[in-house]
Amino acid sequence: MVEDPHGQGGDRLARQRFEEVFLPHLDAAYNLARWLLRNDQDAEDCVQDAYLRAYKAFPRFRGGDGKAWFMTIVRNVCYTAIKKLRSHETPEHFDEEIHCAADDGMKQGEFQKKANAESLQKGLDKLPPEFREMVVLHDLEGHSYKEIAAIAGIPIGTVMSRLARARDRLRATIIASSTKENSP
């Protein structure tokens, strides 16, 4: 247990301990924030804010999965920022029937060629943030369904269905965009 973490003399030690535990998660935090906010500056501001909040809440942190606890804070800060930054934007409408019907025509090898860094990034950026974060947390950051459920504060079943839908939409977007480019 940390005694009097902000008290005299103790604050430097407490800060060191905090930095040792949480700074190793900086890249993970930044990656999530950058994917959610799609902008370097906003992502950096949010991550810094998240660290400050986590630091203030640290005396109340009672052990357990520190990374999940911290990523929850990062995520919350990001969502608050998204609401503020993009309140004027209307989300892109996604017609699941039309898009997902385009699926069948494409051969495996053909799809693999289309799915490059650029098309994947574009496709992910088009997803609503609640879907995008599932792919980022699971496929890029390697969190389990259970950990994602804790970070996002949703049931595991919801993680499962959101991740699946996010992937379906992502594939459909990649296929749709490449057929658009190919047709005259």
Added chain:
Amino acid sequence: MKCEEAARLIDPYLDGELDLTACVSMEEHLAGCPACRARLEAQQALISAVRDETPSFKASPFLATRIRASLRAEDSVAKKVSWWADLPITSIYLALGSMLGLIAVAVFLSSSAPSSQLAQEAISDHVRSLQVNHLMDVASTDQHTVKPWFAGKLDYSPQVIDLASSGYPLIGGRLDVLDHRYVAAIIYQRRQHYINLFTWPADKSPLGNKDYEQNNYHVLGWTKNGMNYLAVSELGEKELREFAEMIKNQIVPPME
């Protein structure tokens, strides 16, 4: 198992999130259903593409510096607040009188003694900047590239001087933290050595002329035209002085 159920379980199956029983019935279904197998393969292809091809964003080294500085600042703020909150009103009045006296002494002292804390901070910024990938945020020998890079990152515009013709080529710029604020670090090279020239508005705390030395690092500070300058390097003192003099001679008053 029906196709509808299998379709729902494709993702958790591929992610290794199904329990053993569900896994077994999934595999039984897949063995007899080419349509679901095709779906599974398509999803598998997408997942590997995402894992292998999607770029991950890495935090810039500067962000860690920024975060450390903000945590440090948070500690000093938190301490100040609690210090005031704990005191009864009368003792605040009593303390104020003696504080004013102390401040007068401190101001007098700080105007004559070198602010070694700032110099030490500048040295650690310099040392950290020499660690992998942290020397420059913008790498350029062109002052017209380095100067605009700072625009929007700082609330002032540092003058960027090139001394290539004098043997101190400009090699880039970086944002750094000094004295609880963001400052411009302009980087010069002398043979295999580097010089960090930190510059920020003097405002109410002009640095004045400062010399400082620690473990072979030299720090030279001065104030000119409303800007503070700190040059830090492991270069010999004589050469750093020569560098500082040349910079001083080229500093022009800010345009109104």
